[in-house]
Amino acid sequence: MANIKTRKEKAEKSKKIAEAALHLFEIKSFSDISMAEIAKKAGVAKGTLFNYFETKESIFMELLLIGYQEYFSTLIQLFADKKILTIGEFKKVLLDETRFLVQEQIVLVRLNALRGPVLEGRANINQTLAGRKKLNDIVIQLGQTIASKLENITPQDASHLFIIQSAIISGLLNMANLEEFNHQSLKQEFNAFQFNLEEEAVKAFEFYLHGFLVQIKLTE
Known part of the structure; x- marks a missing residue:
């Protein structure tokens, strides 16, 4: 059960990061969006962001x-x-x-x-x-x-x-x-x-x- 919960939490975190990037993309061009900005929008540390998306x-x-x-x-x-x-x-x-x-x-x-x-x-x-x-x-x-x-x-x-x-x-x-x-x-x-x-x-x-x-x- 612990592993299932961990996978679910990871999926939720990944979704949160992706949604933050999407919100930024609605108002900005791709080239103007940085990983640091996505991390801030998602409320996660930049290092955490790279654990999900390289x-x-x-x-x-x-x-x-x-x-x-x-x-x-x-x-x-x-x-x-x-x-x-x-x-x-x-x-x-x-x-x-x-x-x-x-x-x-x-x-x-x-x-x-x-x-x-x-x-x-x-x-x-x-x-x-x-x-x-x-x-x-x-x-x-x-x-x-x-x-x-x-x-x-x-x-x-x-x-x-x-x-x-x-x-x-x-x-x-x-x-x-x-x-x-x-x-x-x-x-x-x-x-x-x-x-x-x-x-x-x-x-x-x-x-x-x-x-x-x-x-x-x-x-x-």
Whole structure:
């Protein structure tokens, strides 16, 4: 029992540290957040922080993986609660969720945009691998749930769409807000690069979705 309690306490401490980092990331850029600042926000000693996460990148990689685990888990429940879907209903859910990610989960999208160019360079590979395995299992379950509700789509095709959706949003995010640099206004307009992230993400994903569904011969 003692070991179980210790593991629980460690998990709670780890979660507290990650939540502190997330709160900072909501108002600051990744480069402006230090390990010392995260430790102070979490109410732990800096040395204690390093007992849980060896680098700042490890903390934010965990936030990214947990964030998507939780998000995809909510989608599993959303589709599980539905009866048999029409292709029109399925497309509406996908596009509604695209808007939701931009409106309500923009911090998660920002984290996803950092994954390849920033986080993977110094994140702990073992922690990342464990998190990715959990995420992979959840994505597989999501695809299976959708395939059970929508005729003529495979679990692989269904789950694939959400990966592309996230990639589109994160890619567009990297091209948005060019009037800012590191969260500071450049006080100069770049009209050629101005666009509405939400609308363009929906438009791009809808275009991809149409071609994808035609390719697999799943149309209204």
